[in-house]
Amino acid sequence: xxxxxxVLHFSNDVTNQPIIYTLCQKYNLICSIIxxxxxxxxxxxxxxxxxxxxxxxxxxxxxxxxxxxxxEDFKRRIIRNEEKCTDxxxxxxxxxxxxxxxDIDTRKISFNDSKCxxxxxxxxxxxxxxxxxxx
Amino acid sequence: MExxxxxxxxxxxxxxxxxxxxxxxIGIAKEKGLKETAKHVDVVTxxxxxxxxxxxxxxxxxxxxxxxxxxxxxxxxxxxxxxxGFAAVDLMIGANALPDDDPRNRxxxxxxxxxxxHVIEDLVAGKTLHLSAQAYGTDCYxxxxxxxxxxxxxLNEVVLFNMRNAYQNYNVATNSTDxxxxxxxxxxxxxxxxxxxxxxxxxxxLLNDPYYKTIGIGTRIFLGGGIGYVAWNGTQHNPCVPRNExxxxxxxxxxxxxxxxxxxxxxxxxxxxSALGYGTSLAVGIGVPIPILNEEILEYTTVxxxxxxxxxxxxxxxxxxNRPAPPVTNVTYAELKSGxxxxxxxxxxTSPMSSYVKAKEVAETLKSWIxxxxxxxxxxxxxxxxxxxxxxxxxxxxxx
Numbered sequence: 001x002x003x004x005x006x007v008l009h010f011s012n013d014v015t016n017q018p019i020i021y022t023l024c025q026k027y028n029l030i031c032s033i034i035x036x037x038x039x040x041x042x043x044x045x046x047x048x049x050x051x052x053x054x055x056x057x058x059x060x061x062x063x064x065x066x067x068x069x070x071x072e073d074f075k076r077r078i079i080r081n082e083e084k085c086t087d088x089x090x091x092x093x094x095x096x097x098x099x100x101x102x103d104i105d106t107r108k109i110s111f112n113d114s115k116c117x118x119x120x121x122x123x124x125x126x127x128x129x130x131x132x133x134x135x
Numbered sequence: 136m137e138x139x140x141x142x143x144x145x146x147x148x149x150x151x152x153x154x155x156x157x158x159x160x161i162g163i164a165k166e167k168g169l170k171e172t173a174k175h176v177d178v179v180t181x182x183x184x185x186x187x188x189x190x191x192x193x194x195x196x197x198x199x200x201x202x203x204x205x206x207x208x209x210x211x212x213x214x215x216x217x218x219x220g221f222a223a224v225d226l227m228i229g230a231n232a233l234p235d236d237d238p239r240n241r242x243x244x245x246x247x248x249x250x251x252x253h254v255i256e257d258l259v260a261g262k263t264l265h266l267s268a269q270a271y272g273t274d275c276y277x278x279x280x281x282x283x284x285x286x287x288x289x290l291n292e293v294v295l296f297n298m299r300n301a302y303q304n305y306n307v308a309t310n311s312t313d314x315x316x317x318x319x320x321x322x323x324x325x326x327x328x329x330x331x332x333x334x335x336x337x338x339x340x341l342l343n344d345p346y347y348k349t350i351g352i353g354t355r356i357f358l359g360g361g362i363g364y365v366a367w368n369g370t371q372h373n374p375c376v377p378r379n380e381x382x383x384x385x386x387x388x389x390x391x392x393x394x395x396x397x398x399x400x401x402x403x404x405x406x407x408x409s410a411l412g413y414g415t416s417l418a419v420g421i422g423v424p425i426p427i428l429n430e431e432i433l434e435y436t437t438v439x440x441x442x443x444x445x446x447x448x449x450x451x452x453x454x455x456x457n458r459p460a461p462p463v464t465n466v467t468y469a470e471l472k473s474g475x476x477x478x479x480x481x482x483x484x485t486s487p488m489s490s491y492v493k494a495k496e497v498a499e500t501l502k503s504w505i506x507x508x509x510x511x512x513x514x515x516x517x518x519x520x521x522x523x524x525x526x527x528x529x530x531x532x533x534x535x
Contacts, residue, residue: 086490087491088184088418088490088493090321090331090488094322094329094486104472104474106492107492108492124244125322125411127186127321127408128409128418
């Protein structure tokens, strides 16, 4: 069983469809919502962590394509600009999941995007605007 | 055994000087002992990289045809106001300057995306900036306005002048109130939700020469990736604060005013800062070489993060009120760097505002310059006011 972090972009005519329910029921996937913005009759998105069999996941992607839901890798929405980052660590004290951490020996900042929940606190804490979340 | 700076410079010229960083010296002295190490090591390089708000650049534009006198007029670079209180074409821009149309904290917390610090970074990076200026016109300087694009290469002198940098120790900030606050030391969550610190600790220049026995006016330094000099003591230089048995001040103490040619410097060590809810600033890389003239000077450079204690100050209450009050607690840099301190029995996450990685890079770069013979030490022209000076910081008296 593999886990995938993706963002589903809904057009305004599918926001009233039971998409997440279908992913769980029909494709037997475990869906955990990381972040979402869905309003009736408006464009929206849901960032999900999906776990399940590869075969089911692939079929689910086909279903999402049929429903005209654009699927994007979650990672692409969170950017750490390494040129702008000075390794100061101002972000680290705010990161609630430990995605941003200081190496205790080198004092360098590491970013583990698989732990990031796009809360965007780091984008506020960073004095150099090195962290960017596009949600 | 005493050495002189001249003798050390002879060794630098001959490629024989032994140069180590303020981090490396700790282990070397521990292994070889102070006496042996003082003989063996010639220079210890220090470094710091952090937000230094009293930074500025002054520059000479050259004269336009027809001439314009900006002294007494108004000028902006990329919309950020420059100071026009000098002669015809000498302008100065400070790191905290903001465009007139910046919303500041009208919607709190303000983002402060672009200000003087960013102008300085763009200048050093060689980017094109827009100059807009207005003057009142005189018989000899008839022009009343100018709009033009320029880069650092179009300017005559471009000088970084920072009136207070490289603080010797500094407050650790926390917040006891029930709301998040936005400070120059970062966001502070309510109920001691976090703590922020800013000194490079054991690598920091003035913590390695706590009584300013080698650093003085005229000391040649690494400044923003180029060569600069200590111009004077910095503003708010406060050498008479209490010190521990190793001479380390227990709070903010000495400061440096530094100067250097911006044209030699690099964007890598001069970076515009946007502090949420606070303003813009400039992060500056500074490194000071310490000549190991004797065992005493060496011993000061062996200071470790565990020896440096800093006061944790409540930026939600006592700091903004400027109320004399005992610190919330005192912690060492070793504790701060562990990522967690204890305040009133509560575990509190810490985060630095200055980059130790960059501070180390500064110390390493300075070390390589000296090793390559590109950088010789200077003999200070005059000492900085020391712990015996009796200096007392004055608060502003309000009279009416």
